[in-house]
Amino acid sequence: MTKSQRPPYSVRQIGLAGLGAMALAMVSLPTISTAETISGLTPAKIQPSADHLKPGLAVQYYGAQFNHITELIQWMDYKDGWSGDPIPMLNYQVGAGNVLTTSSNDMVGADITGLINFERSGSYTIMVQSNDGVRLNIGGKMIYEDPDVHGDRFSDEITLEISEPGWYPVRVLYFEKKNTSTLELYWDPPGPQEIDYVPAEAFGHIRK
Numbered sequence: 001m002t003k004s005q006r007p008p009y010s011v012r013q014i015g016l017a018g019l020g021a022m023a024l025a026m027v028s029l030p031t032i033s034t035a036e037t038i039s040g041l042t043p044a045k046i047q048p049s050a051d052h053l054k055p056g057l058a059v060q061y062y063g064a065q066f067n068h069i070t071e072l073i074q075w076m077d078y079k080d081g082w083s084g085d086p087i088p089m090l091n092y093q094v095g096a097g098n099v100l101t102t103s104s105n106d107m108v109g110a111d112i113t114g115l116i117n118f119e120r121s122g123s124y125t126i127m128v129q130s131n132d133g134v135r136l137n138i139g140g141k142m143i144y145e146d147p148d149v150h151g152d153r154f155s156d157e158i159t160l161e162i163s164e165p166g167w168y169p170v171r172v173l174y175f176e177k178k179n180t181s182t183l184e185l186y187w188d189p190p191g192p193q194e195i196d197y198v199p200a201e202a203f204g205h206i207r208k
């Protein structure tokens with residue numbers, strides 16, 4: 001650290017009690033960290049017409065115990081999953097209840113695929129809450145991952161710079177190991193809306 005980069009105070013000036021108070025103040029504030037900005041997302045090559053689009057996201061399920069998203073990916077390489085009922089929107093915070101559209105409450109892996117509609121260009125702030133592991137890809141970019149076993153946990157705010165309106169490919173890899181499960185995707189689109197779940201009408205998939 002050079003002299004010019006030194007913070008304008010020292011531990012000795014604040015005192016350890018002061019540092020403790022600062023830490024407490026940080027804990028009690030909402031966890032809004034410096035937003036990461038991601039641009040260069042690629043829309044779907046062929047924009048689907050409304051009559052080709054089925055509601056919600058398609059999902060392939062895998063019944064096994066995973067501890068990390070990479071374990072799910074390896075498992076998917078040599079095991080066939082089964083097609084589940086489409087996922088209307090990502091608003092699952094179900095406690096110990098069934099995971100997504102399965103009738104299982106534990107040991108579920110999910111490969112969720114489809115399209116998400118960014119109706120306007122501009123900045124979309126998104127947030128993910130997960131329990132357990134998740135990896136989110138949109139428009140060919142990895143947007144977020146929290147890949148291991150954990151209780152309900154939010155991402156930071158992530159800003160997507162969308163330069164071209166339209167449908168973008170989305171893929172969510174997710175697993176629930178045991179106990180409670182959560183998978184939520186929120187956004188704050190450009191314009192007057194506030195942050196809320198990405199609505200069902202913004203998701204679609206092409207039937208395979």
Ligand SMILES: [Ca+2]
Nearest residue numbers: 131178179180
């Ligand atoms: Ca869990």
